[in-house]
Amino acid sequence: MKFARQLIIASTALASTMGMAQAGGFQRGTADTDILYEPGTFSNRLSFTYVSPQRGFESINGVRGDYGTYTGSYQIPSAAIKFGGEAAACAGNYVESFAGEGDYRSLPGGAQPAQFPGGARVRDLEFKSNEWSATCRVSYTQDRMRFSLLGGLFVEDFEFNGTSLANRNISASLPASLSRTLGGLGASLLVPVALTADTDASNKPGYRIGAAFEIPEIALRAQVLYRSEVKHDDIAGTGTLAATGDAFVQLADGRRLSIPTAAAFLAGNGISVPSALISALPTTGTVLASGLPAYQNTATSPQSLNVNFQTGIAEGTLLLASFRWTDWSTNKAVVTTVAGISNVSPYNWDDGYTVSLGVGRAFNENVSGSISIGYDSGVSRGSETTYTDIYTLSGGVSLKNNKWAELRFGGLVGYWTGGSQSVSRGALFNATVGDDWVYAANASLKLNF
Numbered sequence: 001m002k003f004a005r006q007l008i009i010a011s012t013a014l015a016s017t018m019g020m021a022q023a024g025g026f027q028r029g030t031a032d033t034d035i036l037y038e039p040g041t042f043s044n045r046l047s048f049t050y051v052s053p054q055r056g057f058e059s060i061n062g063v064r065g066d067y068g069t070y071t072g073s074y075q076i077p078s079a080a081i082k083f084g085g086e087a088a089a090c091a092g093n094y095v096e097s098f099a100g101e102g103d104y105r106s107l108p109g110g111a112q113p114a115q116f117p118g119g120a121r122v123r124d125l126e127f128k129s130n131e132w133s134a135t136c137r138v139s140y141t142q143d144r145m146r147f148s149l150l151g152g153l154f155v156e157d158f159e160f161n162g163t164s165l166a167n168r169n170i171s172a173s174l175p176a177s178l179s180r181t182l183g184g185l186g187a188s189l190l191v192p193v194a195l196t197a198d199t200d201a202s203n204k205p206g207y208r209i210g211a212a213f214e215i216p217e218i219a220l221r222a223q224v225l226y227r228s229e230v231k232h233d234d235i236a237g238t239g240t241l242a243a244t245g246d247a248f249v250q251l252a253d254g255r256r257l258s259i260p261t262a263a264a265f266l267a268g269n270g271i272s273v274p275s276a277l278i279s280a281l282p283t284t285g286t287v288l289a290s291g292l293p294a295y296q297n298t299a300t301s302p303q304s305l306n307v308n309f310q311t312g313i314a315e316g317t318l319l320l321a322s323f324r325w326t327d328w329s330t331n332k333a334v335v336t337t338v339a340g341i342s343n344v345s346p347y348n349w350d351d352g353y354t355v356s357l358g359v360g361r362a363f364n365e366n367v368s369g370s371i372s373i374g375y376d377s378g379v380s381r382g383s384e385t386t387y388t389d390i391y392t393l394s395g396g397v398s399l400k401n402n403k404w405a406e407l408r409f410g411g412l413v414g415y416w417t418g419g420s421q422s423v424s425r426g427a428l429f430n431a432t433v434g435d436d437w438v439y440a441a442n443a444s445l446k447l448n449f
Helices: 002-018 033-037 176-184 259-268 275-280
Strands: 042-054 057-060 074-084 088-103 121-142 145-169 188-215 220-227 230-232 236-243 248-250 256-258 287-296 299-301 304-314 317-326 333-338 341-346 352-362 367-376 390-399 405-416 419-421 431-433 436-448
Touching: 033 042, 033 074, 033 088, 033 121, 088 145, 121 188, 121 341, 145 230, 145 299, 145 333, 188 230, 188 287, 188 333, 248 259, 256 259, 259 275, 390 436
Parallel strands: none
Antiparallel strands: 042 074, 042 436, 057 431, 074 088, 088 121, 121 145, 145 188, 188 220, 188 236, 188 248, 220 304, 230 299, 236 287, 248 256, 287 333, 304 317, 317 352, 333 341, 352 367, 367 390, 390 405, 405 436, 419 431
């Protein structure tokens, strides 16, 4: 029994870090179903993870440079509460399940390159999904072995906001005679604008189902757990169109003239521009329209299959392994439409696979530690460069000073391999990324009664 007790202590440490290496794409956290196996009638766990991915472009359309990082650091909160005993238990969970963000303001022009001259350019985008779930375990014990069935339901929401930059042609708003004059010169009156969308979707249901086999004497547990996909097909909200600079005139040869310069140019050709008209033109910060209808195409939180395994291999020593498959190939592109103007962010991902292998060690009844290595298969296929292969090294420590409280701390370093995207493979522009790094840290508090 002491052997088994030490193994159980050791097994808790690695769980802090194994979840930090996610299966590509926009995966964030997963529901804490491990709490279903905690001893006692009542358990709860609060967890917080901080992740800092350091990804930036090395070249854009063949031009190398220091373009900074476009991936932002993020946090993953998680909470779980469990009631039950050996024969059956249920747990309620909250976790930020999927999220992503990109900030391209450090790129030339303050946004991604346009796919074609005059096209919209993504400046920044961010979305997230929160999951609230209930999962139950029903177990049957025979000959020191325990067989369990797991199942539950969850709901997941969706929020998105993003901004694209473009130049808006407002020549048609001029008096007819002046508009014809500009047209005759092959010139246009343009204003740089930011088109911002703020959308969300209602909660959508999903389910998870699985099974587990245990031999408690040697701390052996094998679990398979499936999570269904969720399709958010009612993403809608509002958009705002605002000027990011002063209006200007663009000539047929591509030259840009400020309004005073353009007015003087026209005056030299015998065309007078009223001063009242000039003062009425948009300037930086002018809101051109608000409350515009905005919506997105269907966003899919992909289905996934998780396999977790642990077993004792020596006194106070535990072997742990995990495998995850995620159906990222369902994600082709994000299409955001505001007032009839659409912006596309292509992905065209492959399925994702994550494997991890680790060892946990109980140093005494109160302290245990762990270390693991992992591999996260890249899902990028050339339409974007973010999610390439990642190799990880992680470690954790578990501190218990009594039977009802436990603190866990963990950290991870990931080596992010380089990659490329190209227009020929569906990208909006050609670009490369080099080898980068991912850093993560985790802390959690568990209470048992």
